[in-house]
Amino acid sequence: MRELEERILKDGRVLPGEVLKVDGFLNHQVDPDLMFAMGTEFAHRFQDAGVTKILTVESSGIAPAVMAGLAMHVPVVFARKHKSVTLIDDLYTAEVYSYTKKTSNHISIAKKFLQPGEKVLLIDDFLANGQAVQGMFEICDQAQVTIAGVGIVIEKVFQTGHQMIVDRGVLLESLAQITSFDGDRVHFASEDVD
Ligand code: 5GP
Secondary structure, eight states: OHHHHHHHHHHOEEETTTEEEOTTTTSSSOOHHHHHHHHHHHHHHTTTSOOOEEEEETTTTHHHHHHHHHHHTOOEEEEEEESOOOOOTTEEEEEEEOTTTOOEEEEEEEGGGSOTTOEEEEEEEEESSSHHHHHHHHHHHHHTOEEEEEEEEEEETTSTHHHHHHHTTOOEEEEEEEEEEETTEEEEGGGGOO
């Protein structure tokens, strides 16, 4: 998505550890117009997937997920993060290792918000090694729902998450695909296409 790539080039900063900082429009301050355009793009890309619900993880997945839910007219549920979960009777839970914080959290969702038979679209802000998406897969498996696809705002295709999702046979759509960081420079997969 050209608008997103241009914004990354304008406002993104490359940090050590192959982390892209985009707190000016996605991870801290949020640009609603760009989020709306991204939600519309997700709705377009998954229009034939029969989506009945969107699942994301707090907090940075919420803005793009809500905009996709608005465009697709389906509810959005976000997994909550906890250090540990003790009262789990009414919850689906999974453990997720955070790429940026280098700690493990549990994510959880109240069982009543994921009913068997639903077709769930997973949305997140970044895809790196796929831990967050893997945690959402585990929750979907516990809930016995169908995964309609994975929608990512910014994918770093050189990390391992991409292959993990492809190996599971799930449709993956990313609005910006970063192929490499070269110092401060960000390279996109779209540069390789004529
Ligand atoms: P994964 O679980 O795929 O390894 O990493 C995805 C999660 O880590 C995302 O939910 C996001 O919060 C965070 N993350 C991974 N890479 C980046 C990055 O380059 N920049 C930012 N801001 N967050 C990232």
